[in-house]
Amino acid sequence: xxxxxxxxxxxxxxxxxxxxxxxxxxxxxxxxxxxxxxxxxxxxxxxxxxxxxxxxxxxxxxxxxxxxxxxxxxxxxxxxxxxxxxxxxxxxxxxxxxxxxxxxxxxxxxxxxxxxxxxxxxxxxxxxxxxxxxxxxxxxxxxxxxxxxxxxxxxxxxxxxxxxxxxxxxxxxxxxxxxxxxxxxxxxxxxxxxxxxxxxxxxxxxxxxxxxxxxxxxxxxxxxxxxxxxxxxxxxxxxxxxxxxxxxxxxxxxxxxxxxxxxxxxxxxxxxxx
Amino acid sequence: xxxxxxxxxxxxxxxxxxxxxxxxxxxxxxxxxxxxxxxxxxxxxxxxxxxxxxxxxxxxxxxxxxxxxxxxxxxxxxxxxxxxxxxxxxxxxxxxxxxxxxxxxxxxxxxxxxxxxxxxxxxxxxxxxxxxxxxxxxxxxxxxxxxxxxxxxxxxxxxxxxxxxxxxxxxxxxxxxxxxxxxxxxxxxxxxxxxxxxxxxxxxxxxxxxxxxxxxxxxxxxxxxxxxxxxxxxxxxxxxxxxxxxxxxxxxxxxxxxxxxxxxxxxxxxxxxxxxxxxxxxxxxxxxxxxxxxxxxxxxxxxxxxxxxxxxxxxxxxxxxxxxxxxxxxxxxxxxxxxxxxxxxxxxxxxxxxxxxxxxxxxxxxxxxxxxxxxxxxxxxxxxxxxxx
Numbered sequence: 001x002x003x004x005x006x007x008x009x010x011x012x013x014x015x016x017x018x019x020x021x022x023x024x025x026x027x028x029x030x031x032x033x034x035x036x037x038x039x040x041x042x043x044x045x046x047x048x049x050x051x052x053x054x055x056x057x058x059x060x061x062x063x064x065x066x067x068x069x070x071x072x073x074x075x076x077x078x079x080x081x082x083x084x085x086x087x088x089x090x091x092x093x094x095x096x097x098x099x100x101x102x103x104x105x106x107x108x109x110x111x112x113x114x115x116x117x118x119x120x121x122x123x124x125x126x127x128x129x130x131x132x133x134x135x136x137x138x139x140x141x142x143x144x145x146x147x148x149x150x151x152x153x154x155x156x157x158x159x160x161x162x163x164x165x166x167x168x169x170x171x172x173x174x175x176x177x178x179x180x181x182x183x184x185x186x187x188x189x190x191x192x193x194x195x196x197x198x199x200x201x202x203x204x205x206x207x208x209x210x211x212x213x214x215x216x217x218x219x220x221x222x223x224x225x226x227x228x229x230x231x232x233x234x235x236x237x238x239x240x241x242x243x244x245x246x247x248x249x250x251x252x253x254x255x256x257x258x259x260x261x262x263x264x265x266x267x268x269x270x271x272x273x274x
Numbered sequence: 275x276x277x278x279x280x281x282x283x284x285x286x287x288x289x290x291x292x293x294x295x296x297x298x299x300x301x302x303x304x305x306x307x308x309x310x311x312x313x314x315x316x317x318x319x320x321x322x323x324x325x326x327x328x329x330x331x332x333x334x335x336x337x338x339x340x341x342x343x344x345x346x347x348x349x350x351x352x353x354x355x356x357x358x359x360x361x362x363x364x365x366x367x368x369x370x371x372x373x374x375x376x377x378x379x380x381x382x383x384x385x386x387x388x389x390x391x392x393x394x395x396x397x398x399x400x401x402x403x404x405x406x407x408x409x410x411x412x413x414x415x416x417x418x419x420x421x422x423x424x425x426x427x428x429x430x431x432x433x434x435x436x437x438x439x440x441x442x443x444x445x446x447x448x449x450x451x452x453x454x455x456x457x458x459x460x461x462x463x464x465x466x467x468x469x470x471x472x473x474x475x476x477x478x479x480x481x482x483x484x485x486x487x488x489x490x491x492x493x494x495x496x497x498x499x500x501x502x503x504x505x506x507x508x509x510x511x512x513x514x515x516x517x518x519x520x521x522x523x524x525x526x527x528x529x530x531x532x533x534x535x536x537x538x539x540x541x542x543x544x545x546x547x548x549x550x551x552x553x554x555x556x557x558x559x560x561x562x563x564x565x566x567x568x569x570x571x572x573x574x575x576x577x578x579x580x581x582x583x584x585x586x587x588x589x590x591x592x593x594x595x596x597x598x599x600x601x602x603x604x605x606x607x608x609x610x611x612x613x614x615x616x617x618x619x620x621x622x623x624x625x626x627x628x629x630x631x632x633x634x635x636x637x638x639x640x641x642x643x644x645x646x647x648x649x650x651x652x653x654x655x656x657x658x659x660x661x662x663x
Contacts, residue, residue: 147505150505155591155615155616156355156356156441156615176351176594178353178592179592180592181588182615193434194505194507195434222555
């Protein structure tokens with residue numbers, strides 16, 4: 001009996017010590033959220049860690065919705081999101097005592113992608129809506145071969161999905177034959193390997209697939225910036241309160257306004273702030 | 275001797291008392307009780323864990339049924355939980371998806387698994403068995419996300435590019451041995467009543483005719499399968515095959531244990547009566563081990579229906595009822611993938627019904643597993659009672 005009491009005491013002491021050690025670590029930045037903004041956050045983290053090697057920056061990509069939840073639950077320092085925070089999330093943050101401050105880090109366009117062998121070149125927004133609501137179900141209705149369209153969408157966790165739903169679908173329900181995947185990279189991989197597939201991703205994920213013109217406009221950084229491309233959106237990083245000037249968190253989040261940060265954003269494939 | 279006794283009886287205690295004093299006895303009883311209580315609490319920890327999980331899942335699942343009722347959840351196939359205006363929570367298509375991939379996994383795992391178990395217990399020599407059994411059990415050690423990655427990155431594009439030829443190869447691989455077996459058995463049965471002189475010739479003629487018919491049938495089926503174009507490789511077929519591979523080690527291990535438990539005496543008695551090995555296995559050993567094999571199949575079912583990573587990555591996650599119901603070439607959505615995929619967006623504050631519906635699905639999975647477990651226990655108990663043990 002005395003032996004087990006001693007063991008329990010030791011285990012508890014170790015646990016408390018570990019908790020104290022990990023909790024208030026000023027040299028750690030935890031980033032969580034969108035799979036679209038993920039590449040930007042990772043590039044920023046790599047560049048910033050190169051200048052400050054003792055800093056520990058972890059970047060996770062579990063979806064914009066998850067990022068907001070993590071910020072509200074104080075599980076992350078920066079929430080990357082490819083859509084603005086919903087009113088319900090802002091209310092939940094207020095209830096938890098969290099003040100979400102919005103920083104725009106880049107602009108992005110949602111490109112409609114198809115397999116490189118697909119002959120389609122341009123679609124209108126109404127046609128895209130028809131494909132995703134199931135009204136148009138075969139490529140021959142768009143002038144292509146007699147092959148059923150494989151519709152690929154992001155799952156409902158995603159900011160890209162929410163933006164697509166607002167700007168293209170006009171809140172209409174998607175066809176129940178749509179396949180759902182978990183990240184922008186996964187959509188790109190599906191479309192790259194399936195000749196009959198169509199999907200939507202951010203501008204950084206266009207390698208290996210063909211991007212269609214929407215309403216006659218090609219999705220490029222220039223058309224996104226001058227708003228001629230119809231499906232464009234800002235990308236955000238949310239923090240709890242405004243970070244103090246001079247802290248690592250402040251420098252990390254404001255990198256998008258510095259020349260080096262803008263170069264990194266352009267290199268990743270998105271549109272830097274002007 | 276008497277003198278020694280008398281001297282001993284003169285007051286000096288020669289042998290210490292073998293009985294404990296009252297205090298010592300009480301201490302010993304206390305120590306026994308404490309030890310037993312400790313072991314009991316450790317054992318009941320696992321029971322409490324299960325009850326805990328059941329209670330908390332049920333607690334969060336009941337509000338969904340209070341908000342939305344039972345009918346839509348179990349009978350509607352429209353799954354739109356995130357629609358802002360009119361969210362719909364019809365999970366029939368998701369239940370159908372889970373059922374379809376489980377059925378496919380069983381079709382893959384059970385024949386292969388039972389055949390492998392019979393091979394391991396009755397056919398292979400002991401030294402070979404010692405090598406083959408660990409190899410089969412390695413299949414169980416591969417992480418499920420590795421299976422899912424393989425299904426998504428290798429198997430899905432393979433099905434899309436060469437789906438037709440893969441299906442026709444499968445038709446031949448499954449059809450040819452079945453056809454050969456059928457022809458042999460049919461020849462045997464048909465020529466049983468003839469006398470020896472005519473039997474051989476008749477058998478040859480019958481086998482030739484049936485063989486031609488079987489070849490033609492297989493060729494036609496192979497061509498029909500080869501003409502199928504699979505438009506999306508992330509479908510129920512993909513997931514069924516992978517789930518069948520994952521459930522295979524479970525089915526093989528438990529079936530083989532059941533076959534071994536049938537006992538040497540049973541087999542020796544059957545051989546002594548002049549039965550061939552095939553007759554012994556099919557007519558004596560398999561029926562004796564049938565309850566254990568049924569339990570193995572139920573364990574395989576539980577493994578297949580609870581698998582999450584593979585179905586989330588490679589089943590397509592499309593919540594619609596396949597048309598017709600047995601069309602394995604369409605993408606499906608399962609309960610486990612829905613819970614894993616929708617978990618992030620279903621916030622407690624922002625979307626009440628959306629949060630609780632995931633618990634309702636988890637409760638359905640739990641109830642199904644419990645029912646499976648109870649069935650398997652009941653089958654084993656009933657067989658044991660029939661065998662008189």
